[in-house]
Amino acid sequence: MPSLAAIPQSWRRLVILLPIVVISLLVTAALLNGPLPKPRLPKVTFGDPAPTGPLHNECKTNNESSRLDDIPSLIRALWAPLVVPITAPSFTTLDGTVKKLPPPNELVHTESLGKRICILDVDTRPLDEEGDVFGGKLPTWDNIKPRSAGFLSHYLYAMIHGYSYKFIRAPQYEDRAPHWSKVIFTQEMLKRYDVVVMMDYDAMFPSPEVPLEWMMNYWKIDKEVIVAMAEDPDANWNLDKHNKLNVNTGFIIAQASEKAQRMFKDWAECPEETRYQGCSEWKTKIFHEQAAFSSHVRYDFLDGLSVDTSPQYIRVLPCNEANGIPEVADTGCTGQLMRHHWGAKHLPTREFGHNIMYALTPLLTKAAYGDNEIVEDFRGKVIKGDEILDKGATPPPPPES
Incomplete structure (x- = not known):
């Protein structure tokens, strides 16, 4: 050639x-x-009722069919088999503790509030480093920062249950610690939603299949409750000025009302000392807005009410159920229903991984090993030489030479 x-x-x-x-x-x-048509994935429809209520009738659930290439719809479809019914009589936590709801006639919620619940993140940091949610590149599992894993777990939880989710990139006060911004933005979101759940990045749901309405039933957070927060661990440094344990503001359940707007306004203005003398020390001193609420606001709110005389407005949640993590079990706070990783702020990444794989592992197992077209069962056969025979069958004679 x-x-x-x-x-x-x-x-x-x-x-x-x-x-x-x-x-x-x-x-x-x-x-x-023209380009080849893009293949369309099958549609999945969720039959949630449109939310109604006296405060926010304009908040409507999207009842239109959702495509599975829409991430929120995909998340809901994946977790749907695991979601605990709002009125389920009991739930067993990861540590094996059985939590039981009150009798059916005492339940606060029997149906989902849907988009009327807002899961809220508030942060003043740029969050633009590698592995952050606002970084130049999308984070990977190998480089994601614990704070971003925490934020994503909050979004995941909201999508599982069809709640609203908001991330507020907040400005900082000029005269106080950045933690104070979550007070004013929780108040602002209460103008839009019936229930606002404000969470620090290291506060996470260990069992995201449990709806907030189930927990509100369990903790008896009825319509009178303005705000619910977990008690801090029992230690001298966690006592307020009245020698009562502080409540922790890393996880706040707030309900919209005129009373809530008044309480949050007083709380946000606490350092100005227009109502609370001595509150200015918490502008920059630890525990900031948490200490201000614990030492001042809860003892004088609305028309001179106190948490001691009117406890129905402020629900204090048990530390073991809504604070801490198993790694700090010696504090009495293991976070059975809500975890707060103040004792190990590197662990939200692990928690987020558990949130994801908790749902995917059984689904993958069912898809792979519950399918008769994939799994072929030859246990009723016998193997002889290079032949697979029914039990008791006589093997054919060898071919004549």
Whole structure:
């Protein structure tokens, strides 16, 4: 066969140009005929009722069919088999503790509040480093920062149950610690939603299949409750100025009402000392807005009410159920229903991974090993040499030579 050098120059040019011409013709034909249609995934429809209520009738659940290539719909479809019914009589936590609801006639919620619940994140930091939610590149599982894992777990929880989710990139006060911003933005969101759940990034649901309405039933957070927060661990440094344990503001359940607006306004203005003398020390001193609420606001709110005389407005949640993590069990706070990782702020990434794999592991197992087209069961057979036979069958005689 002659080498390329032996072929005339005109023929060599043809050999080089021919593939280019063919490719150009194919591209032109594709452009003229239009792109190939994008394959559409099947649709899934969720039958949640549109939310109604005296405060926010304008908040409507989208009842239209959702495509599975829409991430929120995909999340809900994946977790749907695991979600605990709002009125389920009991739930067993990860540590094996059985939590029981009150009798049916005492339940606060029997149906989902849907989009009328808002899961809220508030943060003043740029969050633009590698592995952050606002970084130049999307975070990967290998480089995601614990704070971003915490935020994503909150979004995941909201999508599982069809709640609203908001992330507020907040400005900082000029005269106080950044923690104070979550007070004013929780108040602002209470103008839009019936229930606002404000969470620090390291506060996470260990069992995201449990709806908030179930927990509100369990903790008896009825319509009178303005705000619910967990008690801090029993230690001298967690005592307020009245020698009562602080409540922790890393996880706040607040319910919209005129009373709530008044309470949150007083709380936000606490450092100005228009109502609470001595509150200015908490502008920058730890525990900031948490200490202000614990030492001042809860003892004088609305029309001179106190948590001691009117406990129905402020629900204090048990530390073991709504604060801490198993790693700090010696504090009496293991976070059975809500975890707060103040004792190990690197662990939200692990918690987020558990949230995801808790749902995916049984689904993957069922898809792979519950499918008779994938799994073939030969246990009723016997193997002889290179043959697979029914039990008791006589193997055929060897072929004659």
